Amino acid sequence: MEFFLSAIAWIFDPANYAAGSLSPLPIGDRIGEHLLYTLVAVLLASVVALPLGLFIGHTGRGRQFVIAFTGGMRALPTLGLLMALFVIIGMWAPFTITGVVASIVSLAVLAVPSTLAGAYSGVEAVDPVTVDAARANGMTEWQILTRVEVPLALPLIVGGLRASVLQVIATTVIASYIGLGGIGRIISSGIGLNDNDRILGGAILVTALALVVDGVFALVQRLLRGPGAVGAGRMRRERNISEQARVAV
Template identity: 45%
Template structure:
């Protein structure tokens, strides 16, 4: 454990392109872009399913099916399919992002449709009674009421993505996973354990930040 502490506190390990800061920023970049893409796909779809009640069975079974795909296997398949068509260094980054997006979609989707679905029908009817259009019902009643569950889904996706982004290192991409893969190849276990610790701390921090955002955004009436 002392070796890990030495590794973590040595200033030389924090700077440069192999340094902890750079790897941390890369890790956040990959995680944030994957989560953003996944949210752009899953939230509109989830809201539509929750609002209309259509396609629920298909979406649920599809999302659950996707959950069972092993990320590492998917990474290599996507890489072998995509890499010959991309000639820049992104040939390795893009497959990694694809895998993380696939990982993040099910929890975000589930949070969105479950959130809208569980909105009190009386609130919905009241809205309609006041003459709101379907869009207004969605944006002013269903989405605000669904936010706690939507955040739940998003936070669980964020945790999984931050933890899984380490696999990008197996295909030469950066991020904190480099410390795990390189540490193993160099037989430098303090580097490996230090890297793993950093991934854990990053995941907690990201969740804490999202919890803070949730507290600010969700209506106080829904917090109980």
């Protein structure tokens, strides 16, 4: 317990936030870098995964391939990919560019499976009756996707982004292995200095950051769901129960 309290005291030490602190401090800068890497990586993954997921969810094409693909991507070792990209890109680019590109691409690859799964499963979960009604009213496939399916699928789409962001936040610490910033730099410097307070303090900072971001996404999901969606979901469950009871009789 004393070890934990000592790490907490290190986190709240004003000296660790001073503008003139030596590397890897101040803490505020490292948190900002951590969030920046996460944001860029998830945005890059979203550019690839969201359109593909919406297409698959709307058309139903390639679903089995995506399931196999996302499963394989989840098993891909991010640290190994980072090191491989760092070596390959380093043959043609300067060191600073190599590190940033290798880190962002590795983290983006990590974020793709959850983002993709959230997009296609969200669109697939939309009630087919609603889609058929929109199609019967003369809406085009693009209008059905953008005006009907995507708004109804937003909670699950955000859920996929939420999982991706949490995975990237937890994994961004590996950027310190190739000399970049982020909270991982605090942890790696603590290992080098044999400073247990700094090591545990960095780990607590990563955990706290992930919990805060997760709370924000949970609130967004709750707002997107809304009372109407909750009521519709309850009515759909009650209808299913009634149908099951009628079949049983």
